[in-house]
Amino acid sequence: xxxxxxxxxxxxxxxxxxxxxxxxxxxxxxxxxxxxxxxxxxxxxxxxxxxxxxxxxxxxxxxxxxxxxxxxxxxxxxxxxxxxxxxxxxxxxxxxxxxxxxxxxxxxxxxxxxxxxxxxxxxxxxxxxxxxxxxxxxxxxxxxxxxxxxxxxxxxxxxxxxxxxxxxxxxxxxxxxxxxxxxxxxxxxxxxxxxxxxxxxxxxxxxxxxxxxx
Numbered sequence: 001x002x003x004x005x006x007x008x009x010x011x012x013x014x015x016x017x018x019x020x021x022x023x024x025x026x027x028x029x030x031x032x033x034x035x036x037x038x039x040x041x042x043x044x045x046x047x048x049x050x051x052x053x054x055x056x057x058x059x060x061x062x063x064x065x066x067x068x069x070x071x072x073x074x075x076x077x078x079x080x081x082x083x084x085x086x087x088x089x090x091x092x093x094x095x096x097x098x099x100x101x102x103x104x105x106x107x108x109x110x111x112x113x114x115x116x117x118x119x120x121x122x123x124x125x126x127x128x129x130x131x132x133x134x135x136x137x138x139x140x141x142x143x144x145x146x147x148x149x150x151x152x153x154x155x156x157x158x159x160x161x162x163x164x165x166x167x168x169x170x171x172x173x174x175x176x177x178x179x180x181x182x183x184x185x186x187x188x189x190x191x192x193x194x195x196x197x198x199x200x201x202x203x204x205x206x207x208x209x210x211x212x213x214x
Contacts, residue, residue, distance in 0.1 A: 016194050136190075
């Protein structure tokens with residue numbers, strides 16, 4: 001009987017434990033600022049802890065009553081963590097083209113989740129079935145790229161697509177690849193993710209965020 005794969009500790013878990021409240025408060029403040037000023041909250045990374053000044057990839061997800069209200073982010077690290085969170089929070093609220101821009105009346109019951117992504121690692125792409133076998137359900141996020149076509153699933157998507165074959169097939173469709181298409185130039189990368197939500201922090205966090213964004 002084989003033992004389950006032992007995963008190494010996620011370094012982002014410590015970052016979330018130490019600074020998760022700051023990141024969620026910042027995301028909320030940037031959204032509030034966007035309602036008032038139609039732009040993301042200006043952020044000076046020098047005002048934050050050293051760990052928050054490092055380049056880091058993030059996604060920001062919004063939900064209302066358990067329903068998705070927006071989700072955008074950076075698949076790869078390219079700017080300071082706090083700047084990425086502030087900009088992605090604004091983009092999620094006002095620039096996700098699947099949804100109309102967020103309105104002031106939605107702020108009160110909005111849940112905000114900040115997700116930190118690990119650096120992506122390449123996966124074999126000789127076949128769709130082989131890629132599916134290489135994935136760790138419930139653990140891996142996945143990026144598919146073929147020239148201008150690309151798609152990304154965060155690990156949370158496993159909750160609705162628990163089978164690896166379905167996970168890959170649905171991401172292919174999101175990336176604009178047809179059901180039987182598997183280009184030789186297709187690239188796949190996996191990553192892990194660690195998240196923190198406003199709802200996990202309690203109502204006082206929302207109050208703090210409102211005051212920060214005003």
